[in-house]
Amino acid sequence: MTKVKAASTNFANKTALAEECPEVYAANIIGGQWALVICSWLINGKLRFSELKKRLPNISERMLTLQLRKLEEDQMVTRTVYAEVPPRVEYELTPIGYELKPIIQQLEKWGEKHKQLKDATDPF
């Protein structure tokens, strides 16, 4: 008998915790690998898929698509498809997303400062 595996307790737990804990909730949304960076570009206005991709040179198309879908699901961005040829899709922050603007800007400032401090401390 090789043991019965516990299924995805993890997901259930995290969801349950998010119900009660705003930081966990926030972390689930902006804590992804790319969410914060994508939002930091979108706070300056709507962008097309290809424009985002240009600004995120290290992301694969697949990842960009997945992350945008997740942000959409989390009601952070809206996705607008224009029935044109060639097709055009624009992404824009929702009002909820725009409310992150001051936070993201502070985080950028913090990141810049911290980065310098660390670079200075850590010559490697």
Place this chain on the structure above:
Amino acid sequence: MTKVKAASTNFANKTALAEECPEVYAANIIGGQWALVICSWLINGKLRFSELKKRLPNISERMLTLQLRKLEEDQMVTRTVYAEVPPRVEYELTPIGYELKPIIQQLEKWGEKHKQLKDATDPF
């Protein structure tokens, strides 16, 4: 011949990008699954390992250890070991970590508000 595998290009890319991009840098530090939540507890003062664990009921000891080590490496927290029996280890934010305090607090407020909006919108 089965193809030569690309090694960890991913890590190199992200590191290179972080050099130039404060949001990527910030996301790498506070964007983890638990970093933000851990910091949100530590902004109220130092805590022991077991106290953190109590406040993060869904995290495994292994994960808590790994995340704290990463935060230490990122110079976000200090780890102080007291040579006592039983052993005691305290974690505290560094000055750089404490600078996140207003940001974390805003993020909490945002999370709370957003959560309610989403709960109201999404009856599921």
Place this chain on the structure above:
DNA sequence: CAGTATCCCATTCGATACTG
């Protein structure tokens, strides 16, 4: 242009057992 689908290796992470 803006994706979707599939394949598959790499990393993450929980469970469990053990230690100073």
Place this chain on the structure above:
DNA sequence: CAGTATCGAATGGGATACTG
């Protein structure tokens, strides 16, 4: 108390090919 070590399952994420 505060970890470390190890092992599999689950997930992440790149490469590539294809589509409306």
